[in-house]
Amino acid sequence: MKKNNVRAKLQRGEPSIGTWLTLPDTTSAQLMAAVGFDWLTVELEHTPVTFETAAQSFAIIAASGVVPLARVPWNTGENIKRVLDTGAYGIVVPMVNSRAEAEAVVNAARYAPLGKRSIGGQMHAVNFGTDPGTYYAKANDEILVVIMAEHIEAIEAAEDILSVPGIDAVFIGPNDLHNSLGKAPAFDSEHKEFVDAVAHILKTARKNNIAAGIHVIDAAAAQRRVAEGFQFIAVASEAGFMLNKAQEVARQLGLGNKGAVAKY
Ligand code: 3PY
Numbered sequence: 011m012k013k014n015n016v017r018a019k020l021q022r023g024e025p026s027i028g029t030w031l032t033l034p035d036t037t038s039a040q041l042m043a044a045v046g047f048d049w050l051t052v053e054l055e056h057t058p059v060t061f062e063t064a065a066q067s068f069a070i071i072a073a074s075g076v077v078p079l080a081r082v083p084w085n086t087g088e089n090i091k092r093v094l095d096t097g098a099y100g101i102v103v104p105m106v107n108s109r110a111e112a113e114a115v116v117n118a119a120r121y122a123p124l125g126k127r128s129i130g131g132q133m134h135a136v137n138f139g140t141d142p143g144t145y146y147a148k149a150n151d152e153i154l155v156v157i158m159a160e161h162i163e164a165i166e167a168a169e170d171i172l173s174v175p176g177i178d179a180v181f182i183g184p185n186d187l188h189n190s191l192g193k194a195p196a197f198d199s200e201h202k203e204f205v206d207a208v209a210h211i212l213k214t215a216r217k218n219n220i221a222a223g224i225h226v227i228d229a230a231a232a233q234r235r236v237a238e239g240f241q242f243i244a245v246a247s248e249a250g251f252m253l254n255k256a257q258e259v260a261r262q263l264g265l266g267n268k269g270a271v272a273k274y
Pocket residue numbers: 160182183184185186187225274
């Protein structure tokens with residue numbers, strides 16, 4: 011069975027950098043898989059991406075030797091089961107704000123005895139280059155489980171949440187976190203509450219021996235976060251990269267700015 015190189019890197023204490031795929035399109039997954047990122051997260055939370063398109067993207071990404079991950083639409087057993095059973099190597103789960111919610115993630119993502127994941131499906135084994143029996147026996151060692159800290163409740167309950175066994179990483183959603191602090195959504199800021207919250211998650215993750223991650227807007231921010239000790243870094247998204255470059259060109263040609271922008 012293939013190894014999940016991203017989980018292995020994080021366990022070795024190394025950084026692992028990827029981006030988000032927000033377009034409901036397998037061609038962009040194929041093209042982005044050739045760029046060089048360690049992993050690509052198919053984004054089902056805020057996009058029109060369906061489970062069917064996501065499954066096709068997981069297959070294309072895995073065949074390219076890149077790790078396919080999925081951000082599920084919400085923290086439910088059904089969402090987690092369907093992306094893992096159709097071949098994602100890991101999940102990113104939004105808005106995990108309590109220990110009970112973190113335990114629900116682990117129950118859905120890990121087979122017994124660690125959790126209660128249901129047995130079934132074919133695509134998971136195919137994407138890992140193995141047979142279902144081997145997959146069931148080894149999936150708990152390969153599936154990457156990432157929970158999101160993106161609300162003040164998650165910051166306040168960080169110790170309770172991040173000590174749940176079976177979690178590999180905590181990923182900060184800076185936009186939602188700013189929003190929950192009563193600030194305008196942003197990838198970064200100098201607001202003391204935000205800076206303190208980010209530092210608290212990093213410290214608590216380290217204490218609990220899991221990787222910390224955060225979504226950033228560009229390469230410079232990724233390097234800064236890696237220097238601080240963050241490991242699981244998402245840089246923008248394929249739509250963000252495309253629109254930022256297109257806007258730059260339109261501006262240089264004096265074509266005006268219609269204001270279209272995709273942050274992630
Ligand atoms: C946020 O910034 O809220 C996110 O969910 C980033 O992925």
